[in-house]
Amino acid sequence: MIDINITRRIRAGKQAFGLNVQLKSKAGRIALFGPSGSGKTLTVHAIAGLMHPDSGYIRVNERTLFDTSKAICLTPQERKLGYLQQDYGLFPHLTVAQNIGFGLKKGMFNPGRHALPEAAARWVEVFGLQNVLHSYPREISGGQKQRAALARALSVQPNLMLLDEPLSALDASLRRKMREELAALQARLQMPTILITHDIDDAVMLADEVHLIRDGSIVGSCHPSSLRELQSSTPSMTLDALKIA
Numbered sequence: 001m002i003d004i005n006i007t008r009r010i011r012a013g014k015q016a017f018g019l020n021v022q023l024k025s026k027a028g029r030i031a032l033f034g035p036s037g038s039g040k041t042l043t044v045h046a047i048a049g050l051m052h053p054d055s056g057y058i059r060v061n062e063r064t065l066f067d068t069s070k071a072i073c074l075t076p077q078e079r080k081l082g083y084l085q086q087d088y089g090l091f092p093h094l095t096v097a098q099n100i101g102f103g104l105k106k107g108m109f110n111p112g113r114h115a116l117p118e119a120a121a122r123w124v125e126v127f128g129l130q131n132v133l134h135s136y137p138r139e140i141s142g143g144q145k146q147r148a149a150l151a152r153a154l155s156v157q158p159n160l161m162l163l164d165e166p167l168s169a170l171d172a173s174l175r176r177k178m179r180e181e182l183a184a185l186q187a188r189l190q191m192p193t194i195l196i197t198h199d200i201d202d203a204v205m206l207a208d209e210v211h212l213i214r215d216g217s218i219v220g221s222c223h224p225s226s227l228r229e230l231q232s233s234t235p236s237m238t239l240d241a242l243k244i245a
């Protein structure tokens with residue numbers, strides 16, 4: 001269960017952006033779908049604890065992560081969320097093993113060659129990363145980077161997984177393959193996820209409910225399959241056409 005009600009005003013030079021997001025859902029897999037600059041990443045940053053809203057609350061499975069009225073603001077670590085960033089966020093100067101172990105416990109910044117804790121070793125095996133553990137991010141493929149970032153996110157045994165355009169850096173065929181892998185992983189772990197995407201195929205395969213975001217606010221919600229129907233009936237689909245229920 002996700003229950004979010006947040007506001008945040010951001011100024012950048014003469015430009016201002018207002019985030020005003022209300023989202024309440026019992027769906028296990030939610031997608032935030034909207035155009036560039038609509039506030040998707042800011043929303044996910046607020047959930048992850050990387051940005052603090054001016055007011056409001058964020059609750060995940062009835063646990064309060066943030067609430068200005070109660071002066072609650074858990075640190076990103078205390079929130080126990082997995083966050084897969086758009087560009088994967090791997091540290092270029094750390095090996096795959098060091099990247100995966102990063103954040104698990106003190107001292108993992110520079111772990112020994114075979115020092116990966118059990119929680120991380122499990123995901124190394126699941127994603128077949130054994131042979132690249134001592135490689136640096138620049139030395140591995142796009143799919144391996146994505147799997148390494150996923151292994152890092154999953155190693156903290158998160159209560160909720162945040163996926164920010166997880167497939168956007170991949171070419172079309174790898175994208176299809178990784179989409180299937182992610183969907184299989186979601187089914188296996190039954191872990192709640194919030195997915196940010198511009199891609200209808202991603203939303204259909206990786207979400208049960210889509211929330212449409214525009215200009216910093218949620219403007220409607222629908223089943224992922226409705227996105228396809230709307231696109232075929234409205235070829236020049238705009239988010240205005242998607243203002244439904």
Ligand SMILES: Nc1ncnc2c1ncn2[C@@H]1O[C@H](COP(=O)(O)OP(=O)(O)OP(=O)(O)O)[C@@H](O)[C@H]1O
Binds near residue numbers: 011034041
């Ligand atoms: N740190 C910041 N300082 C100033 N403005 C910001 C900052 N972060 C985001 N913004 C502005 O807030 C708005 C929403 O940004 P956000 O990154 O959430 O969009 P998005 O929907 O995730 O876009 P994209 O799909 O392109 O990633 C944008 O207009 C952006 O310029």
